[in-house]
Amino acid sequence: MSNERRAIVHPNKVDLAQAVAAHFLSKVPQIIAEFDEATVVLTGGSMGQAVLAAINESPQRDAVDWSRVNFWWGDERWLPAGDPERNDAQARAALLDHIPVNPARVHAVAASDAGLSLDDAAQAYANDLRAHAARNGKYPNFDIVFLGVGPDGHIASLFPEREGIRETERTVIAVRNSPKPPDERVSLTLPVINSSVRIWAVVAGADKASALGLTLAGASYNEVPAAGLEGRRKTLFLVDSDAAAQVPAALIDPGQFWTSADSTDEH
Structure with a gap:
């Protein structure tokens, strides 16, 4: 990968969430x-x-200015509208x-009780992406x-050794x-995720340590899907100390979480 990736480690989940939130808000x-709007893809969990x-x-x-922010989701659980396990409900x-x-800027996947089949819901979301695509492409310009990352290394709903990750x-x-x-x-799918300017993978918990270590060590993305992440400008693994337990020291960012260099948008 040309996009060097390191783990930026925080002591615990609370500090991690607060730091990511602070950087997002800046x-x-x-x-x-710069662009009169921002486009963000959310995750669940x-x-x-x-x-x-x-x-x-x-x-x-x-x-x-939240009225200028577009929201999408990387994946969704095929459940009825309002189900607390749906990523959009969370x-x-x-x-x-x-x-x-x-509301017109909030792009949720159709719910299982919306009268569509699962395949139709996937196609409808693809159509929504295309309808809001940049420069007649297949999907919008995602900023973040x-x-x-799951314990098995899955991202979104792209699982190891499954057709979806390929x-x-x-x-x-x-x-x-x-x-x-x-x-x-x-x-x-992975090409859409990797089209983003910035990918922020937020990972916490000892059960993620093996997957994170393999990801940063360059495992096959077919076996560890998170290893396939490569944002156009930056791919950050923002983690707590438990998740970082198996990350080689050379792949842990030795500096502050974010620095004044951010104002030039390295992140």
Whole structure:
């Protein structure tokens, strides 16, 4: 990979979530100032919720013009609307219901009770991506993609040794027989994820240590999907000390979490 990746380590999950939230709240206004909008892809899971909750609780929250932010999701669980296990429901509860978002800029995957099949829902999301694509492409210009990493190294709903992680043509796939419940899901594919300017993988917990170590050591992305992450400008692995337990010292960022160099947008 040409995009060097290192782990930026925090002592615990709380510090990690607060630091990621703080950087997000400083970065998004810069993006909006330059491009008149910002486009963010959200993730689910405990750390995904924790980061959004930290954004909501920050005194800097209201400094963002949320009406200029577009929200998408990297994947979704194929469940009824409002189900608390849906990633969009978790994001709404943690942040989106508390800020003045423009509903037209919130792009959720269709729910299982919306009258579509799983395949139709995946196609509908692909169509939505195309409808908002930049320069007649297949998907928008993503500024920041948030991701978690599973204990098996999965990202979004792209699992090891499955067809989905090897998909290069479709932008969105229907996932069946997921090794992690629920069985059915909708997911962006790796080329779409890697189209983002910045990928921020937020990883916490000792159960992620092996996967993170393999990811940063350059494992095959077919075996460890997170190893395939490569944002156009930056790919950051933002982790707690438990998750970093198996990361070689040479791959741990020795400096501060973020520095004044960020103002030039290295991140």
